[in-house]
Amino acid sequence: MPKYLTPLAVKEALIGSLNSIPKYKNCALIEDPLGYLNIGSQFIWLGALLMAKEILKLEIKYSSTVKSFSSSNMLDRIGSGPIFIRGGFISDYFESGWSRRQSFIEGLVGSHRSNPIIIFPSSIYFTNTSSQKRCADIFNSHPDLTIFTREAKSCAIAKENFPRCRIILAPDSAFMLAGLTDVPFAPKATDRILYLKRTDLLPKREILPEELGVQGITTHDWYAYDWHYGKFGRFYRELWQRGLSSPRAYISRQLWLRDKLKTKAFSLTHSALWQLLCFKMVISDRLHGHIMST
Numbered sequence: 001m002p003k004y005l006t007p008l009a010v011k012e013a014l015i016g017s018l019n020s021i022p023k024y025k026n027c028a029l030i031e032d033p034l035g036y037l038n039i040g041s042q043f044i045w046l047g048a049l050l051m052a053k054e055i056l057k058l059e060i061k062y063s064s065t066v067k068s069f070s071s072s073n074m075l076d077r078i079g080s081g082p083i084f085i086r087g088g089f090i091s092d093y094f095e096s097g098w099s100r101r102q103s104f105i106e107g108l109v110g111s112h113r114s115n116p117i118i119i120f121p122s123s124i125y126f127t128n129t130s131s132q133k134r135c136a137d138i139f140n141s142h143p144d145l146t147i148f149t150r151e152a153k154s155c156a157i158a159k160e161n162f163p164r165c166r167i168i169l170a171p172d173s174a175f176m177l178a179g180l181t182d183v184p185f186a187p188k189a190t191d192r193i194l195y196l197k198r199t200d201l202l203p204k205r206e207i208l209p210e211e212l213g214v215q216g217i218t219t220h221d222w223y224a225y226d227w228h229y230g231k232f233g234r235f236y237r238e239l240w241q242r243g244l245s246s247p248r249a250y251i252s253r254q255l256w257l258r259d260k261l262k263t264k265a266f267s268l269t270h271s272a273l274w275q276l277l278c279f280k281m282v283i284s285d286r287l288h289g290h291i292m293s294t
Contacts, residue, residue, distance in 0.1 A: 006180050007294045015176075018170075027270075029052055030066075030074075032063055033265070034065050039268055043174035044120075044173045046173075046261075047173025047174050050177075061124050062077045081115065082110060082115060082118060084118070084119075086173075090125075091127075103235050110141070113142055119148060121150035124154040139162045140164040147162075150171060152169065172291060175271070183256055186277050187248070187249075187278050189278060189280045193214055193217050193218070194220065194283070195217050195218065196285075198285050212283060214283075224268060251276075276293055
């Protein structure tokens with residue numbers, strides 16, 4: 001365990017886990033979180049991009065969101081080549097609400113058995129046995145499915161339920177950002193503590209700020225949830241909320257983005273890093289609040 005005490009060490013472990021993937025020249029990378037407000041999804045997507053392009057040296061021939069996915073367009077570009085899925089979770093937990101992600105993944109795996117499929121690091125959790133069995137039947141019927149799991153419990157669940165799949169234990173994809181988080185003109189941390197509290201998905205047992213027993217707490221979710229969206233919201237958001245109202249952060253973001261991949265996810269990542277750097281300590285019920293605070 002001591003060798004994993006730094007983010008860079010964890011990143012090296014993540015990179016090392018990719019050695020199990022065969023050599024490919026090109027691929028499809030599915031599940032761009034474009035339009036998602038959950039910044040954690042952006043971190044995972046960036047990790048997937050960096051793993052595919054910089055570590056595996058793949059040319060990404062096709063990429064899409066869940067909504068914009070087209071099987072015919074993808075197959076026209078990659079043929080029988082590999083399909084990489086962003087990762088994050090394999091679960092029926094969200095299916096009754098806003099997300100149809102699990103159904104999409106099962107449909108993708110079930111209908112593309114001629115393509116190797118690799119699911120980047122994910123947590124696995126099912127609320128009922130019927131959906132778990134359905135997923136297992138689909139996954140086990142695929143002749144070349146690799147699933148990276150991001151913690152020991154999920155790895156055990158995967159090995160038990162998906163015995164015909166290749167199961168690999170690896171750190172969260174967000175650790176690919178280790179070493180890339182030095183922000184120009186970084187804000188000076190205040191004496192306050194940030195309670196980065198999730199607001200888009202309430203847990204069964206919600207921990208209120210006053211229960212923490214700590215003075216000087218600012219409770220907030222990712223700033224991205226406060227920005228204006230919609231048809232004309234982008235202009236107000238980029239001109240004022242992310243521009244004139246915080247010129248130092250704006251300049252820092254432009255400098256930081258110069259040597260990064262051209263993707264909106266990096267811009268959102270800078271905003272998240274800026275938010276965390278404004279506080280001397282971060283307490284969070286968000287996984288990626290913890291990871292990015294390291």
